[in-house]
Amino acid sequence: MAKEAQQQVSYTVEELVAVNPYNPDILADLENYVNEQVSSQKYSLDANLCLLRLYQCEPERMSPPIVARILIKALMAMPAQDFSLCLFLIPEQVQSEEQFKTLIVLSHYLETARFRLFWDEVAKNRSLLESVPGFQQAIEAYAVHVLSLTYQKVPRAVLAEAINKEGLALDQFLEYHVANSGWAIEKSQGRSQLIVLPPNEFNHPELKKNASDSVSYEHVTRIFPVLS
Amino acid sequence: MAAYDADSSAGGDLAYDPNFVPDSVKTFVVHLYRQIRDKNVYEIHQMYEGSFNRLTDRMFRESPWPTAEAVAPYVDGDHVFCLLYREMWFRHVYARLTPTPKQRVESWDNYCSLFGVVLHGVVNMQLPNQWLWDMVDEFVYQFQSYCQYRAKLKNKTEEELQLLRNFDQAWNVYGVLNYLQALVEKSNIIQILEREKEGLEQFTVDNGYDYQGGSNVLKMLGYYSMIGLLRVHCLLGDYRTGLKYMAPIDLSQQGVYTNVIGSHISTIYHYGFANLMLRRYGDAIREFNKMLLYILKYKQYHQKSPQYDQILKKNEQMYALLAVCLSLCPQQKLVDENVSTQLKEKYNDKMTKMQRYDDEASTVYDELFSYGCPKFITPSAPVLDEPLTNYNQEAYRLQLKMFLFEVKQQQLLAGIRSFLKIYSTITVTKLAQFMDVDEATLRTILMTYKHKMHSTDNDGKIVSNADIDFYVDDDTVHVVEAKPTKRFGDYFLRQILKFEEMISELEKVQLD
Numbered sequence A: 001m002a003k004e005a006q007q008q009v010s011y012t013v014e015e016l017v018a019v020n021p022y023n024p025d026i027l028a029d030l031e032n033y034v035n036e037q038v039s040s041q042k043y044s045l046d047a048n049l050c051l052l053r054l055y056q057c058e059p060e061r062m063s064p065p066i067v068a069r070i071l072i073k074a075l076m077a078m079p080a081q082d083f084s085l086c087l088f089l090i091p092e093q094v095q096s097e098e099q100f101k102t103l104i105v106l107s108h109y110l111e112t113a114r115f116r117l118f119w120d121e122v123a124k125n126r127s128l129l130e131s132v133p134g135f136q137q138a139i140e141a142y143a144v145h146v147l148s149l150t151y152q153k154v155p156r157a158v159l160a161e162a163i164n165k166e167g168l169a170l171d172q173f174l175e176y177h178v179a180n181s182g183w184a185i186e187k188s189q190g191r192s193q194l195i196v197l198p199p200n201e202f203n204h205p206e207l208k209k210n211a212s213d214s215v216s217y218e219h220v221t222r223i224f225p226v227l228s
Numbered sequence B: 001m002a003a004y005d006a007d008s009s010a011g012g013d014l015a016y017d018p019n020f021v022p023d024s025v026k027t028f029v030v031h032l033y034r035q036i037r038d039k040n041v042y043e044i045h046q047m048y049e050g051s052f053n054r055l056t057d058r059m060f061r062e063s064p065w066p067t068a069e070a071v072a073p074y075v076d077g078d079h080v081f082c083l084l085y086r087e088m089w090f091r092h093v094y095a096r097l098t099p100t101p102k103q104r105v106e107s108w109d110n111y112c113s114l115f116g117v118v119l120h121g122v123v124n125m126q127l128p129n130q131w132l133w134d135m136v137d138e139f140v141y142q143f144q145s146y147c148q149y150r151a152k153l154k155n156k157t158e159e160e161l162q163l164l165r166n167f168d169q170a171w172n173v174y175g176v177l178n179y180l181q182a183l184v185e186k187s188n189i190i191q192i193l194e195r196e197k198e199g200l201e202q203f204t205v206d207n208g209y210d211y212q213g214g215s216n217v218l219k220m221l222g223y224y225s226m227i228g229l230l231r232v233h234c235l236l237g238d239y240r241t242g243l244k245y246m247a248p249i250d251l252s253q254q255g256v257y258t259n260v261i262g263s264h265i266s267t268i269y270h271y272g273f274a275n276l277m278l279r280r281y282g283d284a285i286r287e288f289n290k291m292l293l294y295i296l297k298y299k300q301y302h303q304k305s306p307q308y309d310q311i312l313k314k315n316e317q318m319y320a321l322l323a324v325c326l327s328l329c330p331q332q333k334l335v336d337e338n339v340s341t342q343l344k345e346k347y348n349d350k351m352t353k354m355q356r357y358d359d360e361a362s363t364v365y366d367e368l369f370s371y372g373c374p375k376f377i378t379p380s381a382p383v384l385d386e387p388l389t390n391y392n393q394e395a396y397r398l399q400l401k402m403f404l405f406e407v408k409q410q411q412l413l414a415g416i417r418s419f420l421k422i423y424s425t426i427t428v429t430k431l432a433q434f435m436d437v438d439e440a441t442l443r444t445i446l447m448t449y450k451h452k453m454h455s456t457d458n459d460g461k462i463v464s465n466a467d468i469d470f471y472v473d474d475d476t477v478h479v480v481e482a483k484p485t486k487r488f489g490d491y492f493l494r495q496i497l498k499f500e501e502m503i504s505e506l507e508k509v510q511l512d
Helices: A002-019 A024-039 A045-057 A064-076 A082-087 A098-111 A115-124 A126-130 A135-150 A156-163 A167-180 A217-221 B023-037 B041-059 B068-075 B079-096 B101-119 B129-150 B158-166 B173-186 B189-197 B217-236 B239-245 B261-277 B281-302 B308-328 B337-354 B359-372 B394-422 B428-435 B439-452 B488-508
Strands: A151-155 A184-187 A193-196 B425-427 B454-456 B462-464 B468-473 B476-481
Touching: A002 A024, A002 A045, A024 A045, A024 A064, A045 A064, A045 A082, A045 B239, A064 A082, A064 A098, A064 A126, A064 A135, A082 A098, A082 B394, A098 A115, A098 A126, A098 B439, A115 A126, A115 A156, A135 A151, A135 A156, A135 B439, A151 A156, A156 A167, A156 A193, A167 A184, B023 B041, B023 B068, B023 B079, B041 B079, B041 B129, B068 B079, B079 B101, B079 B129, B101 B129, B101 B158, B101 B173, B101 B217, B129 B173, B129 B217, B129 B261, B173 B217, B189 B217, B217 B239, B217 B261, B239 B261, B261 B281, B261 B308, B281 B308, B281 B337, B308 B337, B308 B359, B337 B359, B359 B394, B394 B428, B394 B439, B394 B468, B425 B428, B428 B439, B428 B476, B439 B454, B439 B468
Parallel strands: A151 B468
Antiparallel strands: A151 A193, A184 A193, B425 B476, B454 B462, B468 B476
């Protein structure tokens, strides 16, 4: 029953954002929705942008903990650019507060693929980040994504640094992906392991479909009168 | 330019009497009123663009037109006509004079009344699209102007501050956004555009006009409000939501938005800018290129138009933004030759500097961004009790700061690109040596390049913007040059349609 009631609320919030977003009365609902996103590991960028816009219009009602949660969820959405989209709406004075400066630094490290520095900084800010479940996994997924864009075969050490795993934990991680994501492991010239990532159009350019030359259906319909 | 207040008749060489209606104005309003009642859209357009501006040049260069109350007797006191007339009245004050604080508020009231009437669905006119576009455009412009005005608190008189306190609902951001959204919703424009894709509507073919005796006003205001919403969201810094409002319009095609040049330019300018901030450089470059080419070809036809200056200004701004996009994401193949020539003339030196990614580059990025960007606003109401400051630049400074931060993050990519151009394969070790960094840093740089050169589109798909790409196999970098994509399909489609047009033209020719 409680779950149904919860689903009822989130359905209403999404509707509100679509139909009546410029309405200061929905501010409390949107704040609750942020907390719901955190606890049930959901995510809605549009609802969060709507809330940030309302904060923009009424700065005295802004809640720093809520904004921090929105930003952490946005970090977890990488490689999507949600974090900067949120920052565009947050005034400079607010951004210079300590916890936001930390989050901005974390985003900077992720944007520039400085994973070592990123995980070090995370370790120093456990309390801030542990409050959002799923953070670790989300960043690991982003790291794997960037590696998949770049590498056909990636050395074990590079992967280890990117996802902050070593030894047994790393082996378990590899096992999982070999079984489920089409990864393979090779030996590289007597040195350590090489992880072979599944081919995609970014690390195997020959796979790139010449999609830009395909013509959309709507455009073809334009010449139907001529052909008949 | 003195600000003319209707209450005082002092100042200037002409004593302005708001109630004096010269004969030419009498004739003008009587004729305009009749044409509107008879729904003669062509004549209305001639009077709106032609006669109004000629009369302004002749008699109202430095003073307002007679008030709506003064002309009302000549048009049967028609309520809606007076609202329309007043809208033109205020627009003229904004364009040629400086509006007083009171006039700013009164103009807001007029828009509320005018949109209120339209939203009630009781307006049964056909007005030229140019006029309807100008209304929405001006509405957003006056909102932007008011936000700038009320953010400059330092030198305000007590009277002005009192006005801000008393009329705190005027140009309230919620009000503005809600009116635009209401127009979109009430007009059903999104459903109309959807149905048009299935062939159930003639909207684009008829250019939004209603040939069955109905009215185009609500429909077209709804349509143009989508562009208005894109613009307001850009001013607030919410680019993603702004772009969402444009989703119903297919920008790869001609449409109603291209038929009025003001709306065409405003759409593409804001669309391109939003994509630039979303790091979708490819999309931004494509759209800016198309628009700049169009302006190059057709601007001569608009020389006499009152919008000519605006067209030129936006043209220059788009060149600046295009220069920025191409420096962050070199994609020369997306740019037409003629546009490219113009671009080189204006910005060749600056683009070279920007692609060096050093401190001087930052200055140039700052300069061009500041020139090309919209006039961002702070939507919150001013705090009128503390020490009064000017905060009208805050919004702009934030967007600029975020943009330059992004540029700085891409600074690492400077060296990489030049090496990728030369080598087809190179080891990580060697490349690191050439770039004077350690291996770990180089791997970081390679991944940054990949991340920055790939953007996420609205559906979450990853799209590559890179002209030069690579992949890494253990410790070797293999460079891949993006194949120039020959768009045969598109080319054939265009030629088929062009030839078909030519053939039907030829068939009409009668040989004597």
